[in-house]
Amino acid sequence: MAEKWWQSAVAYQIYPRSFQDSNADGIGDIAGIISRLDYLEKLGIDAIWLSPVCRSPQDDFGYDISDYQDIDPMFGTLNDMDKLVAESKNRGIAIVLDLVLNHTSDEHPWFIEAKKSRDNIYHDYYVWRDGDESAPPNGLLAAFSGSAWEWVPELKQWYLHQFSKKQPDLNWDNPAVRQEIYRMIRWWMDRGVGGFRLDVIDLVGKEPDRLITGNGPKLHDYLHELSKETFQKGDLMVVGETWSASTEDAKIYSNPDGSEFSMVFQFEHIMLDQLPGKDKWDLAPLDFMALKKVFTHWQKELHGVGWNSLFWNNHDLPRIVSRWGNDKEYRVQSAKMLAILLHGLQGTPYIYQGEELGMTNATFSSTEGLRDIESLNMHADRLSKGYSEEEIMKSINAKGRDNARTPMQWDSSENAGFTLGTPWIEVNPNYKEINAASQTDDEDSIFSCYRKLIALRKTNPVFAFGDFAILLEDDPHVFTYKRQYKDQEMLVAVNFFSQEEPFFGRVDTSGMKLALSNYKGESDTLRPYEARLYIANPRGF
Numbered sequence: 001m002a003e004k005w006w007q008s009a010v011a012y013q014i015y016p017r018s019f020q021d022s023n024a025d026g027i028g029d030i031a032g033i034i035s036r037l038d039y040l041e042k043l044g045i046d047a048i049w050l051s052p053v054c055r056s057p058q059d060d061f062g063y064d065i066s067d068y069q070d071i072d073p074m075f076g077t078l079n080d081m082d083k084l085v086a087e088s089k090n091r092g093i094a095i096v097l098d099l100v101l102n103h104t105s106d107e108h109p110w111f112i113e114a115k116k117s118r119d120n121i122y123h124d125y126y127v128w129r130d131g132d133e134s135a136p137p138n139g140l141l142a143a144f145s146g147s148a149w150e151w152v153p154e155l156k157q158w159y160l161h162q163f164s165k166k167q168p169d170l171n172w173d174n175p176a177v178r179q180e181i182y183r184m185i186r187w188w189m190d191r192g193v194g195g196f197r198l199d200v201i202d203l204v205g206k207e208p209d210r211l212i213t214g215n216g217p218k219l220h221d222y223l224h225e226l227s228k229e230t231f232q233k234g235d236l237m238v239v240g241e242t243w244s245a246s247t248e249d250a251k252i253y254s255n256p257d258g259s260e261f262s263m264v265f266q267f268e269h270i271m272l273d274q275l276p277g278k279d280k281w282d283l284a285p286l287d288f289m290a291l292k293k294v295f296t297h298w299q300k301e302l303h304g305v306g307w308n309s310l311f312w313n314n315h316d317l318p319r320i321v322s323r324w325g326n327d328k329e330y331r332v333q334s335a336k337m338l339a340i341l342l343h344g345l346q347g348t349p350y351i352y353q354g355e356e357l358g359m360t361n362a363t364f365s366s367t368e369g370l371r372d373i374e375s376l377n378m379h380a381d382r383l384s385k386g387y388s389e390e391e392i393m394k395s396i397n398a399k400g401r402d403n404a405r406t407p408m409q410w411d412s413s414e415n416a417g418f419t420l421g422t423p424w425i426e427v428n429p430n431y432k433e434i435n436a437a438s439q440t441d442d443e444d445s446i447f448s449c450y451r452k453l454i455a456l457r458k459t460n461p462v463f464a465f466g467d468f469a470i471l472l473e474d475d476p477h478v479f480t481y482k483r484q485y486k487d488q489e490m491l492v493a494v495n496f497f498s499q500e501e502p503f504f505g506r507v508d509t510s511g512m513k514l515a516l517s518n519y520k521g522e523s524d525t526l527r528p529y530e531a532r533l534y535i536a537n538p539r540g541f
């Protein structure tokens with residue numbers, strides 16, 4: 001397999017609403033992002049995954065698109081976008097656009113037409129079922145609570161929406177829909193974007209009558225066609241969001257022959273702190289041994305025959321330092337530990353804005369501060385089902401998407417330097433302590449730890465290409481693994497918990513150099529959340 005640029009790359013996700021506001025309306029925008037590119041260049045990343053900036057009524061903050069080929073005025077103009085692509089390119093950074101292809105906004109012209117009559121040529125762009133108003137076609141549920149079907153009285157039909165009712169599902173069985181999508185993607189490719197992130201792409205082969213949502217029987221036919229008509233005409237980084245993917249699925253999605261994508265986001269590790277068979281709001285403590293098993297499984301299964309993406313965080317997930325680290329006494333150590341553990345693996349790492357600063361979850365005392373439709377709908381739904389306010393807020397503070405959507409903490413000035421206006425969602429009050437300005441020039445900061453990890457990956461091929469072997473497999477507190485590529489060997493050892501653990505004498509680090517750690521000086525033990533990364537035959541230092 002020929003090496004691909006994205007195999008040694010590190011990506012950074014920007015949630016535009018919350019990154020940097022340039023015009024004091026309280027909402028981040030493209031001009032704001034451009035003004036922060038030097039920061040990202042310093043961090044050393046190669047690609048920016050940009051959450052959606054296309055025209056959208058913002059019911060799901062951009063994941064409800066009403067025009068795929070224009071920028072929402074709230075974020076700027078197409079001109080700003082071209083400028084962002086060019087300015088990023090100057091710094092060696094590719095822009096990866098977020099494509100929402102499973103559904104549009106109900107305000108998209110296609111849907112407005114589709115709703116006019118059953119004979120309209122756009123009607124079949126969406127998924128309709130006859131029936132009567134008293135009951136939806138079946139019990140399929142929407143991800144944002146309630147039925148996945150919405151009644152349209154004028155047509156006497158139901159339409160499918162797997163997310164909010166303002167996000168009607170597109171009908172991929174209609175070839176005209178697929179062709180429109182391919183045309184649109186090629187148009188973005190011509191504008192110079194470096195890749196795409198494909199929102200809930202495993203849902204496009206749905207067969208709602210059989211209650212099939214993810215992984216439908218026609219899914220891979222459609223994705224082969226999609227890739228052939230678009231991505232294969234360029235040298236792109238393409239990552240699919242696939243909640244349902246197993247390693248077997250991921251080998252198809254990320255086949256090195258390039259027939260589908262570069263890689264997928266899979267969520268097996270992310271779901272290890274919820275009750276089995278329930279949803280994310282039903283909290284359970286993290287099963288650490290399962291975490292070791294899941295990472296080991298994905299590392300081994302995809303080696304040489306597929307490609308992993310590596311992430312703890314994104315705009316849908318709580319902040320990792322609050323979730324599986326310790327955001328109090330050991331915030332700095334545990335944030336670095338989580339970084340070293342993840343970035344030592346094979347795959348393309350993704351950093352979500354603020355993760356590189358050890359930003360923590362925001363907490364909400366009531367629904368008043370919440371902005372996310374998912375949390376607000378769930379709150380109403382569970383209240384009506386008899387859950388207590390307290391239980392519901394507990395779930396939201398653990399798993400809600402707003403927790404990681406508060407503004408980027410740039411400095412200690414008002415609103416963390418994010419906006420001169422009133423931010424659309426409140427800034428986390430800890431911004432005076434946790435912010436970029438205090439970290440970028442500090443060699444011991446979390447930011448510097450991420451910067452060093454990125455630099456190490458670029459100069460040491462063992463990061464991108466080494467194989468994987470787990471060590472101390474049965475140890476319930478320590479995660480240790482070894483990787484090897486040509487003359488290089490790497491060993492990562494982390495203590496995932498706050499009690500000290502024995503280390504020296506248990507693994508062999510002879511001939512290796514300590515390339516990075518989160519404590520000063522080596523000790524015989526692994527101290528609370530200690531992480532060490534050793535390399536044999538290191539390059540670049």
Ligand code: GLC
Binds near residue numbers: 060241316
């Ligand atoms: C994806 C996005 C999420 C969005 C959903 C519907 O999971 O990451 O933010 O709400 O798809 O588009």
Ligand code: CA
Binds near residue numbers: 022029
């Ligand atoms: Ca703005």
